[in-house]
Amino acid sequence: MTRPLAAFWPDGAIMWAGVACTLAIFSLLYKENPVYRFFEHLFIGLATGYALSVTWNEILRPKWWEPMAGSGAEGGQWWLMFAFLLGLLYYTLYIRKLAWMSRLLIGVMMGVGAGLAFQGFVSTYSPQIAAAFTPLLPGQGLSVFQLFNNWVILLTLIAVMTYFFFAFEQQNKAVQKTAKAGRWLLMISFGAIFGQTVMARMALASGRLNFLLNDTGLTDAIRRLFGH
Amino acid sequence: MSFWTRRIIYIVFAVALSIPLVTNWQVTPDIGLEARQLYAAVERVPADKIILINQQYEATTIAENGPQTRALMAHMMQRGKRFAIIGLDPVGPGLGQQIAEELAKKYHRPYGETWVNLGYNLGTAAILKGLARDIPGTVKKDINGKPLSLFPVMKGVRTAKDVGLLIDVDSTSTYAVWLAYFTQPNQVPFAVAPTSVMVSDIYPFMNSNQVVGMLKGIAGAAQYERLADAPGQGYKNRMPVFMAHVTIILLILVGNVQEIQRRRKVDAEGAA
Numbered sequence: 001m002t003r004p005l006a007a008f009w010p011d012g013a014i015m016w017a018g019v020a021c022t023l024a025i026f027s028l029l030y031k032e033n034p035v036y037r038f039f040e041h042l043f044i045g046l047a048t049g050y051a052l053s054v055t056w057n058e059i060l061r062p063k064w065w066e067p068m069a070g071s072g073a074e075g076g077q078w079w080l081m082f083a084f085l086l087g088l089l090y091y092t093l094y095i096r097k098l099a100w101m102s103r104l105l106i107g108v109m110m111g112v113g114a115g116l117a118f119q120g121f122v123s124t125y126s127p128q129i130a131a132a133f134t135p136l137l138p139g140q141g142l143s144v145f146q147l148f149n150n151w152v153i154l155l156t157l158i159a160v161m162t163y164f165f166f167a168f169e170q171q172n173k174a175v176q177k178t179a180k181a182g183r184w185l186l187m188i189s190f191g192a193i194f195g196q197t198v199m200a201r202m203a204l205a206s207g208r209l210n211f212l213l214n215d216t217g218l219t220d221a222i223r224r225l226f227g228h
Numbered sequence: 229m230s231f232w233t234r235r236i237i238y239i240v241f242a243v244a245l246s247i248p249l250v251t252n253w254q255v256t257p258d259i260g261l262e263a264r265q266l267y268a269a270v271e272r273v274p275a276d277k278i279i280l281i282n283q284q285y286e287a288t289t290i291a292e293n294g295p296q297t298r299a300l301m302a303h304m305m306q307r308g309k310r311f312a313i314i315g316l317d318p319v320g321p322g323l324g325q326q327i328a329e330e331l332a333k334k335y336h337r338p339y340g341e342t343w344v345n346l347g348y349n350l351g352t353a354a355i356l357k358g359l360a361r362d363i364p365g366t367v368k369k370d371i372n373g374k375p376l377s378l379f380p381v382m383k384g385v386r387t388a389k390d391v392g393l394l395i396d397v398d399s400t401s402t403y404a405v406w407l408a409y410f411t412q413p414n415q416v417p418f419a420v421a422p423t424s425v426m427v428s429d430i431y432p433f434m435n436s437n438q439v440v441g442m443l444k445g446i447a448g449a450a451q452y453e454r455l456a457d458a459p460g461q462g463y464k465n466r467m468p469v470f471m472a473h474v475t476i477i478l479l480i481l482v483g484n485v486q487e488i489q490r491r492r493k494v495d496a497e498g499a500a
Binding site: 029030047050051054055058059062063116119120121123124127128130131153189192193195196197198199200202203204205206207208209210213214219222 | 235238241242245246249250286288289290291292294318319322347348349350353368369371373404405407408409412413423424425427428432433435436437438445446447461464465468469472473476
């Protein structure tokens with residue numbers, strides 16, 4: 001969306017604030033400076049304040065405070081007060097004599113977390129174990145490329161798992177070579193991940209530059225200046 | 229590396245990225261299999277089911293996740309698909325709301341009729357397990373504090389069985405939580421629109437059919453824009469990324485040539 005350079009209020013003010021913030025953060029690329037530090041702290045403060053405000057307005061007030069303290073049809077659920085009291089137990093960590101009370105809550109949360117993690121692991125990874133068993137022989141309606149892919153998956157899986165097999169020293173030559181192949185395959189995947197990381201970072205830089213050049217109308221102004 | 233070397237590299241990158249933006253250089257993207265599969269998954273969602281779009285990003289990755297969201301919502305609004313914005317992050321649902329409001333004017337889709345915003349929901353596994361059992365009972369109100377029962381778009385939407393597709397627009401790897409506690413246990417089709425950094429993490433899940441489609445960063449956004457015939461920021465920001473890749477390859481070559489020359493010089497000095 002291209003906005004005219006002349007526009008100033010209210011969209012314009014927001015836009016120019018964005019320009020100032022972007023340039024201030026980019027100034028770090030030259031060197032560390034107080035302007036960058038100021039805007040960095042401003043951003044942290046804003047983000048924290050915004051998150052607190054949203055947490056209160058969208059979570060705590062409608063789902064806890066209003067049902068507990070409100071007077072409407074949904075109000076009067078006074079027992080929700082215990083959620084607050086139980087939450088306060090976390091802070092007994094700071095009082096040596098009462099610190100054991102915080103461990104009650106932490107223990108419960110650890111139990112819940114462990115149970116959920118187990119369920120999560122099963123539903124996340126069991127289909128992948130099943131998917132690793134792919135047909136490797138022709139004649140099952142598979143194209144040559146699909147068969148090739150299936151072999152690549154199997155051989156990569158074996159090689160990489162062998163590389164991470166640390167239960168005993170890898171003395172057998174076949175095991176050593178398979179582990180080495182696994183290491184090379186891992187290096188290739190790291191290269192792909194690096195390429196994608198560059199792509200992500202550059203896309204973000206491109207977004208900011210697009211904002212500075214096009215959303216502010218700077219490009220249009222330059223074009224007009226040169227009669228285009 | 230001298231004080232100026234790094235700064236000169238930054239300037240080279242700024243110029244390389246700016247050229248396509250200033251000249252408005254755009255090339256029609258080839259559509260990848262992953263984007264095509266996601267498009268087909270959206271098309272397959274029947275009228276009696278809703279699509280959930282999890283907005284799991286902040287302003288820092290809006291250059292990638294913003295165009296992805298815009299392209300997906302444009303497609304859904306064109307087709308009149310019902311969708312609900314949701315987030316396990318305080319900022320994401322607000323950013324999604326801005327994009328949806330802008331598109332709603334273009335496609336004449338008033339709030340509450342074909343789309344709604346369920347806002348920020350605190351907690352991960354617990355809230356997702358709650359959503360799977362009872363969506364209106366877990367969320368209760370929209371982002372503006374109005375009861376969900378007021379909105380026609382939520383009619384008949386009660387449990388995970390009424391969700392035809394979940395799309396996670398993500399910069400924080402929250403896809404794993406949705407997969408573990410919502411989509412996989414309830415057999416809800418699942419797609420991901422991650423930032424480019426996360427793409428390689430998603431492929432194993434596509435191989436096992438746990439993920440039915442994917443938008444790979446800004447390139448995926450551009451591909452989906454083409455599929456939905458809604459060109460936007462994806463088209464615009466793709467070419468600067470291409471220029472950045474070309475610049476990086478050139479810089480790697482220059483760096484290697486310099487290093488080879490330096491070694492030769494050292495060897496020659498040693499021999500002398």
